[in-house]
Amino acid sequence: MQELAERAGISGRTLRHYHQIGLLEPDRVGSNGYRYYGADAVSRLQRILLLRETGMPLADIAGVLDATTTPAAETEALTGHLEHLAQERAALDRRIKAVEHTLSMRRQGREPRMDVMLEGFNDRYEEEVVERWGRDAFDASNQWWHGKSVQQQKEWKARADALLARWREILQDGHEMDSAKAQEHAAVHVEWFKEIPGTPTHAGDTAKSVDMIRGLADQYETNPDFHVAFGTQEAARFAASALRLRVRRLEPSSADDLRG
Structure with a gap:
């Protein structure tokens, strides 16, 4: 065993571990306890x-080696492992961009802006989204967003900025939260939520849609980041109140209204 370990560039402890987990059996074990290969x-x-060396877990390696004597199983396993590594790389790239954004804002003496458009549906809020709506919801929305090109993301964000700015305009024009103008825009806002795969509104789940919109309304009202996004604290609170009223009015027949 010691000679094999030295030639392979690994430790005797590693070989013993491989033996213990059934990954590599010696040909025989001598009466003196020595392992022979x-x-x-x-x-x-x-x-x-x-x-x-590819980073494949030992359990997967065992499955590949024990499945068949043909290279097909190994090829399939390596393909799956490659896809997993690509996903990890994509996730790492997104985290790098997030750190770069935060660093840039800090250097400018500014607070990093929350991703308003996907609040609750991006990497930073993965745990909360999975807990509330399940893993499929997070994966669907996350893949949808990161599947967009940079230009498509910019265009979608521009539409989102216009959506929020409209709330400020409606307030400045003197409309109340229960006015036709405010409620028309609340309906537009709900439709906007429906564009995001994985959200309850996209799936047409009435109860969870109402819960989500109310939760976001609370964020609009209390989170300073959203006050900036809406232009003023008053506009953010106005939008929150109008959205709450919208979903309250929809509840008796919301199944049709939320599915559109």
């Missing part, structure tokens, strides 16, 4: 080390 075991160790 023949040509087949050395060949298997070579494949283990090659697959380990």
Whole structure:
């Protein structure tokens, strides 16, 4: 065992671990406790080390090596592992961009702006979204957003900014939250939520849609980041009140209204 470990560039402890978990069996164990490895075991160790270099978990390596003597299982496993690594790289790229944004804003003496458009539906809020609406909801909305090109993201954000700015205009024009203008825009706002896959509004789930909109209305009203996004604290609170009224009016027959 010691000779094999030295030639393979690994430790004897690693070989013992592989034996203990059933990944690499020695040909025989002597009466003195020494482990002896023949040509087949050395060949298997070579494949283990090659697959380990890809970052594949040992449990998956065992599955590949034990499934079949053909290369098909190994190819399939490597393909799946490659896809997993690509997803990890994409997630890392998104985190890098987030840190770069935060760093840039800090250097300018400004607070990093919350991603208003996808509040509750991006990487930073993954745990909350999964807890409230499930893993499928987070994955759908997250993949939808990150599947957009930079230009498409900019266009969508521009529409979102216009949506929020309209609330300020309606307030400045002297309309009340229960006015036709305010409630028409509240309906537009609800339709906007429906564009995001994974949201209860997109799925037409009435009860969860009402819960989501009320939760976001609370955020609009209390979170300073949203006050900035709406232009003023008053506009954010006005929008929150109008949206609450909108969903309250929809509740008796909201199944049709929220599905559109």
